[in-house]
Amino acid sequence: MAPAEARMRDAAPWWRPDPGESLCIEGGHRLSGAWRVGGAKNAVLPLMVAALLTPHLVTLRRVPAILDVAVLSGLLRRLGAGLAWSQDAAGLSLTICADTVRPRDVDAELVARMRASVLLLGALLARCGEARLPMPGGDAIGLRGVDFHLAGLRAMGATIDLIGGVIEAHAPRGLHGAAIDLPMPSVGATENLLIAAVLARGTTEIRNAAREPEVTDLAQCLVAMGAVIEGIGGPVLVIEGDRPLRGAQHAVLPDRIEIGTMACAAALTDGDLLLQGADAALLGAAGPILAEAGVALTPVAEGLVARRAPGGLVGVDLRTAPFPGFATDLQSPAMALLATATGASAITETIFEQRFRHVDELRRMGAEITLHGRTAWLRGVPRLAGAPVTGTDVRAAAALLLAGLGAAGVTELRGLDHLDRGHEAMVARLLACGAAVERR
Structure with missing residues (x-):
């Protein structure tokens, strides 16, 4: 074990990184069940x-x-x-x-x-x-x-x-x-x-x-x-x-990025997730925009129920902005969602100039995306196809995981250290909700 890893384990003895350098995702499985939203x-x-x-x-x-x-x-x-x-x-x-x-x-x-x-x-x-x-x-x-x-x-x-x-x-x-x-x-x-x-x-x-x-x-x-x-x-x-x-x-307040990401995952897989502890107010402008795109969020006593709206996924335009605007951390998961939405979408990133690094990876899976400066233009396709892809930051890794959950075939996702940085026990929790995923 490297010295830095040993110091981390001494300070946080609960930390046990899952084995394997890649995550194999078999798409086409609906997510359903309860998902406890963690601290942000x-x-x-x-x-x-x-x-x-x-x-x-x-x-x-x-x-x-x-x-x-x-x-x-x-x-x-x-x-x-x-x-x-x-x-x-x-x-x-x-x-x-x-x-x-x-x-x-x-x-x-x-x-x-x-x-x-x-x-x-x-x-x-x-x-x-x-x-x-x-x-x-x-x-x-x-x-x-x-x-x-x-x-x-x-x-x-x-x-x-x-x-x-x-x-x-x-x-x-x-x-x-x-x-x-x-x-x-x-x-x-x-x-x-x-x-x-x-x-x-x-x-x-x-x-x-x-x-x-x-x-x-x-x-x-x-x-x-x-x-x-x-x-x-x-x-x-x-x-x-x-x-x-x-x-x-x-x-610690509930993680609004986890709320938005898992709401997209439920809609993308045509599933049904109870997001325990979720609060729609934390999403700011992202809540109404995701609803327009076909992500239905229903308040219940325990939090929010996330599923695909009856009209299906529909292309929308969005622009990231400081809160209460659309969070830049939700831009990548939203792009994975919109890649298979009916019609066209435009996503403009105003916060970070290199936050489109996941675009080429989504293209590997069949997404139709064209970049013009800080705007990504999408034309929704019926379904993405599994492919080897690599996450380059926390949110890009989550977006590619979402894309794999909804894709046909198997997606191999690398760059799991990024996924681990911001998502707790992702594999075990996805398995409990019906996903077919395995770290190798």
Whole structure:
């Protein structure tokens, strides 16, 4: 076992990657049954980082058992945090004790594996007055520079240099409040600055802040820890900093991307899934657009029932946008759905410039897709055909899995590390709902 893998396993002993380098998917099987929606990948990671702000215990419930959580667990443990895990019917719970934080003990190998590690900058600067962080890795879906993060932290008094691919940041006298105008509502930058601001002296105002539910979830957890934040859920966040933070318990919100992805899977296979714990409001504009495309979502006491509408799948036009717009993370699964919809569709990606890398893989399966700049034009075909394909990021891997579930024949999906990063026990859960899948 590689040293980095061993450190991950020590920090997250529940992590057991499924064997095999490829996933064989036999298409044509209807998905039916109950699917418990887990905690949001995009919410739990900043929540784990926020636990570094206090020496008191922070307990997170409904933690998804995914690779990214295991990686970040290894990073936090290397920084000195203690981690205790428990399991119940609702899933994993994690208690973090950061009574000691060693800001220079950053695991460069683990940082290179995930984008969310950039959030350590704000936490370590706020708590320790320094941070040394290699440029973070993660999905290859675009530039996603950290300029907005660094500019905001500099406005709060940090000195930051980029030397040999390493971010050197210092604030020996602590951070101070500032008025920060984000050029665009970046989720990561909003989270990083929010985390930093709760310990900074004075008032910080983040304008043009991201409004995604995951940002709201982070803010609500910070308030439970004693932070004073106004404007939660809106485009302007005002943080009164320098308040002592206490411990807290917080349940991670349901994963809206999982909700949308599995709703597409139910419609694509003409199945019937009860998405337990799902809330349609989390989907924002994606809910009505998917409904227009033929994805029927019916609220019930336990969540949402997802199935194909009586009129079948129909081509639609969509454009990704910050929340409450259509989430960029749902663009890839939506494309897999629309590849076999009646008529034409147009998908415009406005967030990440390289988030069409799954297009060529869908074409291998018979999809009719033409790219013009940031817009993909689709002409629906009656059915895709199984083929060898490779996932290049978390959402592309999920999209190709969906395409394989609805295709004729067998699809061999590679790039499973991407699938594991954001989807818990995908094979076992799909098998329980009637899919024919096997990791080899």
